Amino acid sequence: AQKVTQAQTEISVVEKEDVTLDCVYETRDTTYYLFWYKQPPSGELVFLIRRNSFDEQNEISGRYSWNFQKSTSSFNFTITASQVVDSAVYFCALYGEGGKLIFGQGTELSVKP
Amino acid sequence: GAVVSQHPSWVICKSGTSVKIECRSLDFQATTMFWYRQFPKQSLMLMATSNEGSKATYEQGVEKDKFLINHASLTLSTLTVTSAHPEDSSFYICSANTGTSHTDTQYFGPGTRLTVL
Numbered sequence: 001a002q003k004v005t006q007a008q009t010e011i012s013v014v015e016k017e018d019v020t021l022d023c024v025y026e027t028r029d030t031t032y033y034l035f036w037y038k039q040p041p042s043g044e045l046v047f048l049i050r051r052n053s054f055d056e057q058n059e060i061s062g063r064y065s066w067n068f069q070k071s072t073s074s075f076n077f078t079i080t081a082s083q084v085v086d087s088a089v090y091f092c093a094l095y096g097e098g099g100k101l102i103f104g105q106g107t108e109l110s111v112k113p
Numbered sequence: 114g115a116v117v118s119q120h121p122s123w124v125i126c127k128s129g130t131s132v133k134i135e136c137r138s139l140d141f142q143a144t145t146m147f148w149y150r151q152f153p154k155q156s157l158m159l160m161a162t163s164n165e166g167s168k169a170t171y172e173q174g175v176e177k178d179k180f181l182i183n184h185a186s187l188t189l190s191t192l193t194v195t196s197a198h199p200e201d202s203s204f205y206i207c208s209a210n211t212g213t214s215h216t217d218t219q220y221f222g223p224g225t226r227l228t229v230l
Contacts, residue, residue, distance in 0.1 A: 033216050045206065045221035047115075047220060047221075091157070099162070100159055100162075101208075103157050106155075
Protein backbone atom coordinates (compact mmCIF):
# COMPACT_ATOMS: atom_id res chain seq x y z
CA ALA A 1 0.00 0.00 0.00
CA GLN A 2 1.11 3.54 -0.63
CA LYS A 3 0.76 6.07 2.09
CA VAL A 4 2.00 9.45 3.24
CA THR A 5 2.08 10.29 6.93
CA GLN A 6 2.44 13.76 8.35
CA ALA A 7 2.35 13.10 12.06
CA GLN A 8 2.35 16.77 13.07
CA THR A 9 -1.19 18.06 12.78
CA GLU A 10 -0.44 21.57 14.01
CA ILE A 11 2.75 23.45 14.75
CA SER A 12 2.98 26.88 16.28
CA VAL A 13 6.19 28.89 16.29
CA VAL A 14 7.25 32.45 16.87
CA GLU A 15 8.57 34.45 13.96
CA LYS A 16 12.26 33.87 13.13
CA GLU A 17 12.26 30.39 14.59
CA ASP A 18 13.29 27.48 12.40
CA VAL A 19 10.67 24.77 11.94
CA THR A 20 10.76 21.30 10.41
CA LEU A 21 7.72 19.57 8.99
CA ASP A 22 7.97 15.81 8.91
CA CYS A 23 6.83 13.52 6.10
CA VAL A 24 7.13 9.74 6.04
CA TYR A 25 6.03 7.76 3.03
CA GLU A 26 5.38 4.14 2.12
CA THR A 27 5.68 2.69 -1.34
CA ARG A 28 6.87 -0.49 -3.02
CA ASP A 29 7.75 1.30 -6.23
CA THR A 30 11.44 1.74 -7.01
CA THR A 31 10.69 4.87 -8.99
CA TYR A 32 8.49 7.41 -7.32
CA TYR A 33 8.04 11.13 -6.91
CA LEU A 34 7.55 13.21 -3.81
CA PHE A 35 6.10 16.68 -3.53
CA TRP A 36 5.44 19.45 -1.07
CA TYR A 37 2.57 21.88 -1.50
CA LYS A 38 1.59 24.93 0.53
CA GLN A 39 -2.06 25.83 1.09
CA PRO A 40 -2.44 29.35 2.53
CA PRO A 41 -5.77 30.49 3.99
CA SER A 42 -6.91 31.51 0.52
CA GLY A 43 -7.12 27.82 -0.36
CA GLU A 44 -4.96 27.58 -3.45
CA LEU A 45 -2.31 24.87 -3.36
CA VAL A 46 1.09 26.22 -4.27
CA PHE A 47 3.70 23.83 -5.62
CA LEU A 48 6.96 23.97 -3.68
CA ILE A 49 9.13 21.05 -4.77
CA ARG A 50 9.22 17.78 -6.67
CA ARG A 51 11.80 15.12 -5.97
CA ASN A 52 12.30 11.78 -7.71
CA SER A 53 13.44 8.68 -5.89
CA PHE A 54 16.84 8.62 -7.57
CA ASP A 55 17.85 12.05 -6.40
CA GLU A 56 18.68 12.08 -2.71
CA GLN A 57 20.47 15.38 -2.73
CA ASN A 58 19.10 17.86 -0.29
CA GLU A 59 17.62 20.97 -1.82
CA ILE A 60 17.66 24.53 -0.63
CA SER A 61 15.55 27.35 -1.99
CA GLY A 62 15.91 30.54 -0.05
CA ARG A 63 14.60 29.90 3.46
CA TYR A 64 13.22 26.52 2.45
CA SER A 65 15.17 23.29 2.50
CA TRP A 66 14.26 19.67 2.03
CA ASN A 67 15.93 16.55 3.42
CA PHE A 68 15.19 13.38 1.47
CA GLN A 69 16.34 10.13 3.09
CA LYS A 70 15.36 6.89 1.42
CA SER A 71 16.77 4.84 4.30
CA THR A 72 14.08 6.20 6.60
CA SER A 73 11.47 6.89 3.86
CA SER A 74 11.32 10.50 4.90
CA PHE A 75 11.11 13.77 3.03
CA ASN A 76 11.23 16.51 5.64
CA PHE A 77 10.78 20.21 5.01
CA THR A 78 12.53 22.93 6.99
CA ILE A 79 11.72 26.62 7.02
CA THR A 80 14.52 28.77 8.35
CA ALA A 81 13.78 32.05 10.07
CA SER A 82 10.04 31.59 9.73
CA GLN A 83 7.80 34.52 8.87
CA VAL A 84 4.12 35.21 9.43
CA VAL A 85 3.51 34.73 5.71
CA ASP A 86 4.64 31.13 6.09
CA SER A 87 1.46 30.39 8.04
CA ALA A 88 -0.41 27.80 6.00
CA VAL A 89 -1.21 24.13 5.74
CA TYR A 90 1.61 22.17 4.16
CA PHE A 91 0.98 18.92 2.34
CA CYS A 92 3.48 16.24 1.47
CA ALA A 93 2.43 14.03 -1.44
CA LEU A 94 3.56 10.92 -3.28
CA TYR A 95 2.82 9.91 -6.84
CA GLY A 96 1.29 6.51 -6.49
CA GLU A 97 -0.19 3.89 -8.70
CA GLY A 98 -2.01 5.02 -11.80
CA GLY A 99 -0.69 8.52 -11.57
CA LYS A 100 -2.66 9.42 -8.49
CA LEU A 101 -1.22 11.94 -6.10
CA ILE A 102 -1.47 10.60 -2.56
CA PHE A 103 -1.55 13.36 0.03
CA GLY A 104 -0.64 13.32 3.66
CA GLN A 105 -3.08 14.77 6.15
CA GLY A 106 -1.29 18.09 6.16
CA THR A 107 0.48 20.10 8.84
CA GLU A 108 -0.99 23.42 9.84
CA LEU A 109 1.81 25.85 10.57
CA SER A 110 1.08 28.97 12.53
CA VAL A 111 3.82 31.58 12.74
CA LYS A 112 3.13 34.22 15.33
CA PRO A 113 4.73 37.66 15.30
CA GLY B 114 3.97 29.61 -15.95
CA ALA B 115 1.69 26.65 -15.16
CA VAL B 116 -1.31 28.67 -14.09
CA VAL B 117 -4.65 26.99 -13.49
CA SER B 118 -7.81 28.99 -12.95
CA GLN B 119 -11.20 28.02 -11.60
CA HIS B 120 -14.54 29.70 -11.92
CA PRO B 121 -16.47 30.54 -9.88
CA SER B 122 -14.37 30.95 -6.76
CA TRP B 123 -17.43 30.50 -4.61
CA VAL B 124 -21.07 29.66 -5.21
CA ILE B 125 -24.18 29.39 -3.06
CA CYS B 126 -27.11 27.48 -4.44
CA LYS B 127 -30.41 26.00 -3.36
CA SER B 128 -30.82 22.31 -2.79
CA GLY B 129 -31.83 20.49 -5.95
CA THR B 130 -30.10 22.82 -8.40
CA SER B 131 -27.07 22.01 -10.52
CA VAL B 132 -23.78 23.86 -10.35
CA LYS B 133 -21.03 23.95 -12.97
CA ILE B 134 -17.40 24.61 -12.05
CA GLU B 135 -14.84 25.40 -14.73
CA CYS B 136 -11.15 24.58 -14.60
CA ARG B 137 -8.81 26.12 -17.15
CA SER B 138 -5.10 25.79 -17.83
CA LEU B 139 -4.09 29.30 -18.84
CA ASP B 140 -0.60 28.96 -20.25
CA PHE B 141 -0.28 25.31 -21.14
CA GLN B 142 -2.27 22.47 -22.60
CA ALA B 143 -3.45 19.84 -20.18
CA THR B 144 -4.17 16.38 -21.47
CA THR B 145 -5.12 15.32 -17.97
CA MET B 146 -6.92 17.24 -15.28
CA PHE B 147 -7.91 16.11 -11.82
CA TRP B 148 -10.80 17.01 -9.54
CA TYR B 149 -10.43 16.94 -5.78
CA ARG B 150 -12.72 17.60 -2.88
CA GLN B 151 -11.56 18.95 0.45
CA PHE B 152 -13.53 19.16 3.69
CA PRO B 153 -12.50 21.63 6.40
CA LYS B 154 -9.32 20.67 8.21
CA GLN B 155 -8.89 17.64 6.02
CA SER B 156 -6.68 16.54 3.17
CA LEU B 157 -7.58 16.46 -0.51
CA MET B 158 -9.62 13.57 -1.79
CA LEU B 159 -9.31 12.69 -5.47
CA MET B 160 -12.72 12.46 -7.08
CA ALA B 161 -11.87 11.79 -10.70
CA THR B 162 -9.27 11.98 -13.42
CA SER B 163 -10.32 13.78 -16.56
CA ASN B 164 -8.69 13.07 -19.90
CA GLU B 165 -9.28 15.27 -22.91
CA GLY B 166 -11.63 13.66 -25.39
CA SER B 167 -12.51 10.65 -23.29
CA LYS B 168 -14.64 9.71 -20.32
CA ALA B 169 -13.45 10.60 -16.88
CA THR B 170 -12.22 7.95 -14.49
CA TYR B 171 -13.98 8.17 -11.14
CA GLU B 172 -12.61 7.06 -7.81
CA GLN B 173 -14.42 4.42 -5.83
CA GLY B 174 -17.40 5.82 -4.02
CA VAL B 175 -17.80 8.88 -6.24
CA GLU B 176 -21.13 8.96 -8.05
CA LYS B 177 -20.47 9.63 -11.71
CA ASP B 178 -24.08 10.61 -12.36
CA LYS B 179 -23.93 13.20 -9.63
CA PHE B 180 -20.54 14.66 -10.46
CA LEU B 181 -20.45 15.06 -14.23
CA ILE B 182 -17.06 15.78 -15.71
CA ASN B 183 -16.40 17.01 -19.21
CA HIS B 184 -12.94 17.64 -20.68
CA ALA B 185 -13.79 18.99 -24.09
CA SER B 186 -10.53 20.76 -24.84
CA LEU B 187 -6.90 20.74 -23.81
CA THR B 188 -7.43 23.80 -21.64
CA LEU B 189 -10.86 23.28 -20.12
CA SER B 190 -12.48 20.72 -17.84
CA THR B 191 -15.83 21.20 -16.14
CA LEU B 192 -17.37 19.59 -13.07
CA THR B 193 -21.13 19.74 -12.75
CA VAL B 194 -22.68 18.90 -9.42
CA THR B 195 -26.17 17.76 -10.31
CA SER B 196 -29.12 18.06 -7.95
CA ALA B 197 -26.89 19.44 -5.25
CA HIS B 198 -27.67 18.77 -1.61
CA PRO B 199 -26.22 20.27 1.58
CA GLU B 200 -23.86 17.32 1.98
CA ASP B 201 -22.24 18.32 -1.34
CA SER B 202 -21.07 21.55 0.26
CA SER B 203 -17.31 21.48 0.10
CA PHE B 204 -14.17 22.99 -1.40
CA TYR B 205 -13.60 21.66 -4.92
CA ILE B 206 -10.12 21.95 -6.41
CA CYS B 207 -8.89 21.06 -9.86
CA SER B 208 -5.37 20.44 -11.02
CA ALA B 209 -3.62 19.86 -14.31
CA ASN B 210 -0.46 18.15 -15.45
CA THR B 211 1.95 20.21 -17.48
CA GLY B 212 3.25 17.27 -19.49
CA THR B 213 2.05 14.03 -20.96
CA SER B 214 3.30 11.71 -18.27
CA HIS B 215 1.11 10.85 -15.32
CA THR B 216 4.07 11.62 -13.08
CA ASP B 217 4.40 15.20 -14.19
CA THR B 218 3.84 17.89 -11.60
CA GLN B 219 0.25 18.82 -10.90
CA TYR B 220 -0.56 22.50 -10.64
CA PHE B 221 -3.67 23.42 -8.75
CA GLY B 222 -6.43 25.93 -9.30
CA PRO B 223 -7.53 28.31 -6.55
CA GLY B 224 -10.53 26.17 -5.66
CA THR B 225 -14.29 26.68 -5.63
CA ARG B 226 -16.20 26.83 -2.39
CA LEU B 227 -19.69 25.38 -2.85
CA THR B 228 -22.41 25.97 -0.29
CA VAL B 229 -25.73 24.25 -0.81
CA LEU B 230 -28.60 25.62 1.24
